[in-house]
Amino acid sequence: MARTVLVTGGNRGIGLAIAQAFAKQGDRVAITHRSGDAPEGLFGVVCDVTDSASVDAAFTAVEAELGPVEVLVANAGITDDTLIMRMSEEQFTRVLDTNLTGAFRCASRASKKMLRARWGRMIFISSVVGLYGGPGQVNYAASKAGLVGVARSITRELGGRNITANVVAPGFIDTDMTAALPEERRAEYVKAIPAGRLAAPEEVAAVVTWLASDAAGYVTGAVIPVDGGLGMGH
Numbered sequence: 001m002a003r004t005v006l007v008t009g010g011n012r013g014i015g016l017a018i019a020q021a022f023a024k025q026g027d028r029v030a031i032t033h034r035s036g037d038a039p040e041g042l043f044g045v046v047c048d049v050t051d052s053a054s055v056d057a058a059f060t061a062v063e064a065e066l067g068p069v070e071v072l073v074a075n076a077g078i079t080d081d082t083l084i085m086r087m088s089e090e091q092f093t094r095v096l097d098t099n100l101t102g103a104f105r106c107a108s109r110a111s112k113k114m115l116r117a118r119w120g121r122m123i124f125i126s127s128v129v130g131l132y133g134g135p136g137q138v139n140y141a142a143s144k145a146g147l148v149g150v151a152r153s154i155t156r157e158l159g160g161r162n163i164t165a166n167v168v169a170p171g172f173i174d175t176d177m178t179a180a181l182p183e184e185r186r187a188e189y190v191k192a193i194p195a196g197r198l199a200a201p202e203e204v205a206a207v208v209t210w211l212a213s214d215a216a217g218y219v220t221g222a223v224i225p226v227d228g229g230l231g232m233g234h
């Protein structure tokens with residue numbers, strides 16, 4: 001059965017691969033983008049997840065075009081790495097505001113229609129770093145760990161209404177975000193990954209589409225790593 005799916009930050013990277021995977025299986029897919037145009041074939045809405053009015057307007061636009069959001073993929077995220085002694089409070093709160101509060105804003109808005117429909121899927125894109133920590137990533141790790149608490153609390157609140165909330169924790173995926181890393185750092189990471197390679201965004205997308213499927217209806221409150229063994233299941 002075709003569903004209405006909204007992927008935040010679905011204009012590039014992991015979000016785009018997720019949106020394309022849903023579109024390929026016949027779902028009605030909307031993505032958010034902040035600037036430029038939506039990728040071809042996907043319904044795009046302009047949205048900044050740090051602004052609740054913008055989130056509300058994006059959901060309203062998707063509802064008018066494709067119907068109520070049944071599957072939310074909270075994917076939009078940023079990094080702003082630096083060691084804790086150099087990290088400003090602004091750097092910390094800006095990353096939290098996008099990655100954690102941004103996901104909350106979307107989940108809160110989505111929950112109303114999901115409750116009415118008595119069906120919904122929320123999938124939060126966290127990171128192995130949220131569970132494992134990362135040097136220079138106090139802000140990012142805190143934001144990604146926070147998503148686990150969000151998903152598990154939603155599971156407890158809405159689990160009885162056919163609404164699942166799960167976390168996907170990717171490891172090292174080949175996107176613009178990781179392209180920004182220095183070569184030595186990249187090589188170090190690859191050495192630590194049992195699979196011995198980075199993943200393609202499509203490998204994350206495959207897990208996300210499965211979580212949204214009817215077959216995964218009894219999987220909720222889970223954290224699913226897609227990290228080539230880097231976090232050993234954590």
Ligand code: NDP
Binds near residue numbers: 011012076125126177
């Ligand atoms: P990219 O940097 O390639 O893309 C980030 C996406 O988030 C873009 O679409 C961007 O939109 C969007 N975004 C950022 N800030 C906002 C905002 N305030 N409002 C709305 N959209 C916003 O990242 P990836 O594809 O690599 O990462 C996607 C998610 O996966 C992130 O949450 C990231 O933390 C997580 N992740 C990535 C890993 C990796 O190895 N790449 C590993 C683990 C987790 P715009 O184009 O407008 O900037």
